[in-house]
Amino acid sequence: MTSRLRLLRPSELDAEQRELYEEITAGPRAAGPQHFALTDTEGRLEGPFNAMLLSPELGRALQDLGAAIRYRTRLPARVRELAILVVAQAWNSAFERDAHERVGAAVGLSEAELLALREGRDPELTDPGEHAAWEFTRALVGRDGVLDEAQYDAARTALGEPVLFELSTLVGYYSTLALQLRLFTVPDRSAYA
Structure with missing residues (x-):
C-alpha cells in the first residue's frame, strides 16, 4: 500500500x-x-x-x-521508548515501531526486550519503575483503556503522579501519531x- x-x-x-x-x-x-x-x-x-x-x-x-x-519530561529514556513501543504494538504502527526500536536499542533496551515489546509480551523488566510503566501503558492502550485501583496505586507508588501525567500524555500523543500514520x-x- x-x-x-x-x-x-x-x-x-x-x-x-x-x-x-x-x-x-x-x-x-x-x-x-x-x-x-x-x-x-x-x-x-x-x-x-x-x-x-x-x-x-x-x-x-x-x-x-x-x-x-x-x-522535557521526567521520563527516563528507557521508559519513554518502551512506552512508545507498547503504543506502536497496540496500534500495529510499523513506522513508529521501526523508528523507536532504533532509539530503544540506543538507550539500552535489549534485543530480547525489543522482541517482547514487538510481540506484545511481558519484556520481563527487572527495574520496578520500568515494569510499572509497562503495565500502566499496556492498561491505557488495552481494550477498555482503564486502570483499576490496584494498577493505578502500583504505578503511582513506583513512578509518582507527575510521571503518570507525562506517561499518559505520551500514550495519547503516540496514539494520535499512529492514527494519523494509519x-x-x-x-x-x-x-x-
Missing part, C-alpha cells in the same frame, strides 16, 4: 509550512544522534511530520507536544530505504 499523502518538497511549502518545517528540521529532533532520518534525500519530511504540514498551526502544536514529551497509510521505514 502506498501513502495517501504526497511528500512535500521544501520548495513547495508556503510561508507557514516552511516555518513549521524549519522548527522540525532544525529543532531538538535534529540535534544529537539521529536514529532515523526526519527527511528523505530530497528534504521531504517523513513519517508523521509530513502530515503536520497540512495544517501548520495544529501541526506546530502537535510537534511542540512531541518535542516536550521527548526532551489514516494516511504512511509506509514503515523500510519503504524509505
Whole structure:
C-alpha cells in the first residue's frame, strides 16, 4: 500500500509550512544522534511530520507536544521508548515501531526486550519503575483503556503522579501519531530505504 499523502518538497511549502518545517528540521529532533532520518534525500519530511504540514498551526502544536514529551519530561529514556513501543504494538504502527526500536536499542533496551515489546509480551523488566510503566501503558492502550485501583496505586507508588501525567500524555500523543500514520497509510521505514 502506498501513502495517501504526497511528500512535500521544501520548495513547495508556503510561508507557514516552511516555518513549521524549519522548527522540525532544525529543532531538538535534529540535534544529537539521529536514529532515523526526519527527511528523505530530497528534504521531504517523513513519517508523521509530513502530515503536520497540512495544517501548520495544529501541526506546530502537535510537534511542540512531541518535542516536550521527548526532551522535557521526567521520563527516563528507557521508559519513554518502551512506552512508545507498547503504543506502536497496540496500534500495529510499523513506522513508529521501526523508528523507536532504533532509539530503544540506543538507550539500552535489549534485543530480547525489543522482541517482547514487538510481540506484545511481558519484556520481563527487572527495574520496578520500568515494569510499572509497562503495565500502566499496556492498561491505557488495552481494550477498555482503564486502570483499576490496584494498577493505578502500583504505578503511582513506583513512578509518582507527575510521571503518570507525562506517561499518559505520551500514550495519547503516540496514539494520535499512529492514527494519523494509519489514516494516511504512511509506509514503515523500510519503504524509505
